Amino acid sequence: MKILRIDMGAQGGPKTGDEPLGGYEGLGGRALTSAIVSKEVPPLCHPLGEDNKLVIAPGLLSGTSAAMSGRVSVGCKSPLTGGIKEANSGGQPSQMLAMLGYAAIVLEGKPKDNALYKIFINKDGVKITPDNSLKLLGNYDLVAKMKQEYGDKVSCISIGPAGEMKMSAASVAFTDMEQRPTRHAGRGGVGAVMGAKGVKVIVVDNTGMGRRNPKNAHKFSEANKIFVDGLKKHPVTGEGLPAYGTNVLTNVINEAGAYPTKNFMWGRFPPCGKISGETQAETEKARGGLATHGCHTGCVIRCSGIYNDKNGQYLTKQPEYETVWALGGNCEIDDLDAIAMMDRLCDDYGLDTIEMGATIGVAMEGGLAKFGDAAASINLLKEVGKGTPLGRILGNGAAVTGKVLGVERVPVVKGQALPAYDPRAIQGIGVTYATTPMGADHTAGYAVTANIMKVGGYVDPLKPEGQVELSRNLQIATAAVDATGMCLFIAFAVLDQPETFQALIDLLNSFYGLNLTGDDVTALGKSILKSERDFNGRAGFTAQHDRLPDFFKKELLPPHNLTFQVKDQDLDTLFNW
Numbered sequence: 001m002k003i004l005r006i007d008m009g010a011q012g013g014p015k016t017g018d019e020p021l022g023g024y025e026g027l028g029g030r031a032l033t034s035a036i037v038s039k040e041v042p043p044l045c046h047p048l049g050e051d052n053k054l055v056i057a058p059g060l061l062s063g064t065s066a067a068m069s070g071r072v073s074v075g076c077k078s079p080l081t082g083g084i085k086e087a088n089s090g091g092q093p094s095q096m097l098a099m100l101g102y103a104a105i106v107l108e109g110k111p112k113d114n115a116l117y118k119i120f121i122n123k124d125g126v127k128i129t130p131d132n133s134l135k136l137l138g139n140y141d142l143v144a145k146m147k148q149e150y151g152d153k154v155s156c157i158s159i160g161p162a163g164e165m166k167m168s169a170a171s172v173a174f175t176d177m178e179q180r181p182t183r184h185a186g187r188g189g190v191g192a193v194m195g196a197k198g199v200k201v202i203v204v205d206n207t208g209m210g211r212r213n214p215k216n217a218h219k220f221s222e223a224n225k226i227f228v229d230g231l232k233k234h235p236v237t238g239e240g241l242p243a244y245g246t247n248v249l250t251n252v253i254n255e256a257g258a259y260p261t262k263n264f265m266w267g268r269f270p271p272c273g274k275i276s277g278e279t280q281a282e283t284e285k286a287r288g289g290l291a292t293h294g295c296h297t298g299c300v301i302r303c304s305g306i307y308n309d310k311n312g313q314y315l316t317k318q319p320e321y322e323t324v325w326a327l328g329g330n331c332e333i334d335d336l337d338a339i340a341m342m343d344r345l346c347d348d349y350g351l352d353t354i355e356m357g358a359t360i361g362v363a364m365e366g367g368l369a370k371f372g373d374a375a376a377s378i379n380l381l382k383e384v385g386k387g388t389p390l391g392r393i394l395g396n397g398a399a400v401t402g403k404v405l406g407v408e409r410v411p412v413v414k415g416q417a418l419p420a421y422d423p424r425a426i427q428g429i430g431v432t433y434a435t436t437p438m439g440a441d442h443t444a445g446y447a448v449t450a451n452i453m454k455v456g457g458y459v460d461p462l463k464p465e466g467q468v469e470l471s472r473n474l475q476i477a478t479a480a481v482d483a484t485g486m487c488l489f490i491a492f493a494v495l496d497q498p499e500t501f502q503a504l505i506d507l508l509n510s511f512y513g514l515n516l517t518g519d520d521v522t523a524l525g526k527s528i529l530k531s532e533r534d535f536n537g538r539a540g541f542t543a544q545h546d547r548l549p550d551f552f553k554k555e556l557l558p559p560h561n562l563t564f565q566v567k568d569q570d571l572d573t574l575f576n577w
């Protein structure tokens, strides 16, 4: 495995070079992106400047026949938070890049000209071409064009207009198995950094390359079988997620009184049944879509789906729970078709749906539109796609929008919007939001498991006791999983079933010829977090940045009528291990 470095600012035009992993040997996914960013990016640099780097890294097991191993990590200094960022995504490029032998692509420098570039990678090497005909294309049109040019076997890593306009809510899109740009490294404005590098699209063609071979093929295939069996027998990964997708959570979180409604005003959204996973799955099936679908080759959980419009025509992939919440209940919108349309627009413009939903919620609180007005929300998103002055404000996220509109209740940590779980009714996730180096991010330590789903134990969601320890353990485990290229949803089975956890370790050991133990995996997670915290410290972050906005500590959230109870001094112990 090697690193592909592309200097977009080289004299005479972009230059490429392969180099061995060297000091980064043994790292993949988030471990690799965070190591490179932490070591090579000056923490005080401008995120859109030539000194920032965009690192795209498949996981340690990507490109192998291990189930669920197709996640890809994208890392950089974030334009949204000003700190280190790792955002990850499904889709096909991870497996394909790994099969081509790339542990990472590193985009460096900044073009001297105003050209927009496309990069084509196959077994014969890398070709970089300026192509200004791609300017301001939406991801869907862009990918259709790449398909015409390079055929229907390639995958694409791309940005939409939001990335080109360097908006802080811009995502990097990854195509799925049907060559649609539906999977996104959404958080933290990674798309803006790709835009600043002048790269519109990376087309990946792995024709002629096979899967990566394990050191011990027999043990690897045995471990994979136990791993898959474990995923299939667990109720969340074997039943709930395949049947209803992540949106199965709408009813669950609403019932728990933790569904942030009307810009985090209430913990329940009475009409939530209209946008629940159950309704969504029924709608998809009735219109000839799919309620169960994988986002990349090798996924056996298949939590995704295909959402068709009223005429049975493809509209978007099945919107995730967090998307349905952000653009739905958070804005008091209970129209599934409108939410699906906004999901499509976000994918096309290349925008983080969580950031945009939270932003529209703040804009509604600031008087730009009425809560519940789906048509107004769609129009606000279109402003972003067009890049009007208002759109540029909204496309830079909830914090900027709140400031411009004079809104006090802005749900962000380190400048990044809170996702779909109110920290007053799920206190463990509040600890993760406050302390993760990423800015508010549910995936960084998904305490909803033990707080609500009773997976991996139980910690009372309404009390502060035990939440720091829960979040700490989950943040460590998550960082390690994010290094493997495995979809994080394996965590449900891995946390509950020791033999599934062991099978994951056996997959790594048999592939690389190692003897890792559970302790080594923990050590890997800790070292990733340490390098990320270290970067943020050098970028100027202090304990004061590890806090939720004041209103979570002052406003009672119905129906439990609680504030966030975990004390600041306890938050400050999270990284003491």
Ligand code: SF4
Residues within 6 Å of the ligand: 068, 090, 293, 294, 295, 296, 299, 300, 301, 302, 303, 304, 487, 488, 489
């Ligand atoms: S479980 Fe869902 S998110 Fe994970 S790889 Fe499969 S389809 Fe993608």
